[in-house]
Amino acid sequence: MLVRYLYAAIICLFAACSTGTTKGKDEKPKILVSIAPQAAVAKVIAGDKFTVSTLLGRGSDPETFDPSASDRMDVDKADVYFVTGVLPFEERLEKSSENTVFANTSKGIALLYGTHGHAHDANEHGHGSEAPDPHYWSSVEGIRQMARNMATELCRLYPEQSGNFVERLADYEYHLDSIDSVFRNQLEKADKVFAVWHPSLSYFARDYGLEQISLGTEGKEMSAKSLTEAIDKAREKGVGVFFFQKEYDSRQAETISEGIGSKLVVINPMAEDWEKELTGVCNELSRP
Numbered sequence: 001m002l003v004r005y006l007y008a009a010i011i012c013l014f015a016a017c018s019t020g021t022t023k024g025k026d027e028k029p030k031i032l033v034s035i036a037p038q039a040a041v042a043k044v045i046a047g048d049k050f051t052v053s054t055l056l057g058r059g060s061d062p063e064t065f066d067p068s069a070s071d072r073m074d075v076d077k078a079d080v081y082f083v084t085g086v087l088p089f090e091e092r093l094e095k096s097s098e099n100t101v102f103a104n105t106s107k108g109i110a111l112l113y114g115t116h117g118h119a120h121d122a123n124e125h126g127h128g129s130e131a132p133d134p135h136y137w138s139s140v141e142g143i144r145q146m147a148r149n150m151a152t153e154l155c156r157l158y159p160e161q162s163g164n165f166v167e168r169l170a171d172y173e174y175h176l177d178s179i180d181s182v183f184r185n186q187l188e189k190a191d192k193v194f195a196v197w198h199p200s201l202s203y204f205a206r207d208y209g210l211e212q213i214s215l216g217t218e219g220k221e222m223s224a225k226s227l228t229e230a231i232d233k234a235r236e237k238g239v240g241v242f243f244f245q246k247e248y249d250s251r252q253a254e255t256i257s258e259g260i261g262s263k264l265v266v267i268n269p270m271a272e273d274w275e276k277e278l279t280g281v282c283n284e285l286s287r288p
Contacts (some may be wrong), residue, residue: 027051029158032089034077035062036272037137038105038146038244042082044172045150045162053078054272061247062270063134065089072267075100081158102110102243103153105146112206117201138269139203140180146183147172159283179275183208183282190286195234195242195262199254200269204278210285211238215256224254231259239283243267 014142028051033039035056042052055071056062067075067089070267075081075093078100083090085106094102111132136142151169155162187208194201197216205212215230216222222230234242234256244253265284270279 027047029079030077032075032081032100033080034084034090034094035137036270037143037274038082038084040272040274041105041143041147041172042150045147045168045170046154047163049161049164057268062087067093072096079257080153082153084134086136092266101157103149106136107149107159108145109142109257111136112202115202130179133199133202135200135269136203137274138201139208140176140278142181142203143274144176147176158275180276182277184284186282190282191238191240193237194285195239195240195256195260197242197244197248200245200267201243201281204281211237212241215242216248217252227255227259231256234260234262241265243281243284245269 006057028049029110031042031046031050031052033042033052033054036054039052039054042050042215044185046052053074055074056065057065065087072093075097076099078102080105081093081097082105083094085104090102111130113130113131137146147169153166154165158165187210191210193211193213194205195215197214199212199214201212204210213234215234239260239262242253242257242260242264244250244257244264244266245268246266253264263284265280267281268277
């Protein structure tokens with residue numbers, strides 16, 4: 001516990017001092033985040049003296065999201081906007097906003113590449129045209145680094161409250177240690193291979209030495225050949241659990257699951273209660 005407090009204190013010690021932001025002096029400072037899992041972390045680190053809101057509504061696809069004029073106004077009204085740092089629309093918003101402080105919550109995270117096949121600008125991530133897997137929030141370690149980045153920025157912007165951020169971060173890291181320990185114990189003897197429709201659990205798989213097999217395609221029906229190949233691949237790997245996001249067409253997922261003989265489990269990687277979602281994933285993989 002002491003180590004966590006020392007780490008948190010060092011974060012704020014090296015955060016540059018500031019007089020804080022100037023918008024809305026007579027009301028709670030406004031924190032905006034891109035996605036719901038970030039909101040959960042921001043509420044823990046910032047506390048009730050801040051207002052936290054989420055840009056993307058329920059059901060929105062963060063990888064194809066196109067901000068509206070109203071969304072841009074929400075960004076301009078925020079004192080600080082915590083971006084994921086891996087979603088295409090965020091860079092466009094930053095270029096068009098003059099007064100809001102933008103802070104990247106992916107700093108320090110070893111991003112994964114090659115799981116999605118989306119193309120980005122060659123200079124954006126330093127991996128040619130390859131875009132990073134954005135789902136680092138589906139990982140306890142990803143959440144941990146997100147919390148550290150938020151605490152660092154809040155200490156910089158609101159140095160008079162740095163002690164509060166330090167304490168909250170330390171307590172949260174202690175909680176994350178407990179979650180991670182439970183997951184590791186559960187997954188030690190669990191199935192090491194699982195399937196997903198959309199590759200949203202790559203960082204979770206990396207953390208615990210698991211193999212994620214992505215079987216679906218986005219926005220179109222799979223051909224009969226692709227469907228057969230997906231089923232054969234999963235059978236060969238001995239997949240017992242197939243995770244599926246309800247926003248995708250479930251008919252082909254059900255067909256694949258029946259062909260594999262696996263259990264089809266609905267997940268929501270974009271839920272604010274990320275802990276509940278990952279606990280559910282862990283429980284399904286470790287179920288006898």
